[in-house]
Amino acid sequence: MSNATAPMNSTSAESLDSSVPRRNSKRPKYSRFTQQELPACKPILTPRWVISAFMLVTIVFVPIGLASLFASRDVVEIVKRYDDSCAPWGHSRSDKVRFIQSDANKTCNITFTVYKRMKKPIYVYYQLDNFYQNHRRYVKSRSDQQLRSRSGENEVKDCKPEDKSLNGSSIVPCGLVAWSMFNDTFTFTANKNQQLPVIKKGISWKSDRDHKFGKDVFPKNFQNGTLIGGAHLNESIALSDQEDLIVWMRTAALPTFRKLYGKIDMDLQVGDTILVVLQNNYNTYSFNGKKKFVLSTTSWLGGKNNFIGIAYLSVGGLCFVLAITFTIIYLVKPRRLGDPSYLSWNRNPGGH
Secondary structure (H helix, E strand, C coil): CHHHHHHHHHHHHHHHCCCCCCCCCCCCCCCCCCCCCCCCCCCCCCHHHHHHHHHHHHHHHHHHHHHHHHHHHCCCEEEEECCCCCCCCCCCHHHHHHHHCCCCCCEEEEEEECCCCECCCEEEEEEEECCCCCCHHHHHCCCHHHHHCHHHCCCCCCCCCCCECCCCCECECCCHHHHCCCCCEEEEEECCCEEECEECCCCCCHHHHHHHCCCCCCCECCCCCCCCCCCCCCCCCCHHHCHHHHHHHCCCCCCCEEEEEEEECCCECCCCEEEEEEECCCCCHHHCCEEEEEEECCECCECCCCHHHHHHHHHHHHHHHHHHHHHHHHHHCCCCCCCHHHHCCCCCHHHC
16 A cells, blocks of 8 residues: 555655646746846836926927917818708708709809908818718719729629619719719809809829829719719710819718818908809708808918817826926925835845
């Protein structure tokens, strides 16, 4: 009996001895890499370092925020909503829908006064609210191969229900995105007699004109069905030159968006009276949408946008408050820095 238990006791003693390696042990092999002992920058965040970092962020962010806000303030922007005032048939939604779908004259005049000098170029935008261009089925209803090359004219499998005409031939450009193209028009007159021509050239991205819309692709069977969605296209002009279409086909990510309509290459002075003659053709009444036109100048930062400046100032101000708070705490109730040798688990504290 004693002879049978001896080997077992011997094995148990060896397993308890830490100097004997285990055959199935999961402990990783020792190396300076696995134990993170390689030379590296290991900064210790002392109070002075933390306070200095917050102050550095404050010094950098606050001037950027102020510069952004001043640049946004210099942008002159005039926004006018016209869908409600240009629908004379009652105030209910059903009345407005009947009006926009009828053959009535949809010409509408809007007058406003320039409150601040606007330097050229003045950008003209149209803004749509509650229009979900980012809807999955809407975004997919297009054919990039067809837009890019004449050889892809029949690539319309993703364009339903606007893929083929009644006679079975392909629609170019096909899909709901092109079919629903914005078709309101604007004409501007200053001080009753000075025409303000709207330049439509160069309003789209050059990369879109050169690579996404073919010079040999022309509209075909477009808006020839029983239900007309939006604007018509000139069949004698290639898609690469129809910049209104190119701008519209770059779908927006949010339900409220602006798209560039054109540019006015003339200065407007304070007090100028602007008459806008527009054609109220686009149906936003069916989905409770809103339509606005926007006249805006630009700065080195772009259009009017206070968010960037406010964001920088908020972060800079928060860092300044934290820096002052930590400084007061550090001066009123300082704490002695501990021994960094305790941060290492495999060395004796203090080097002993």
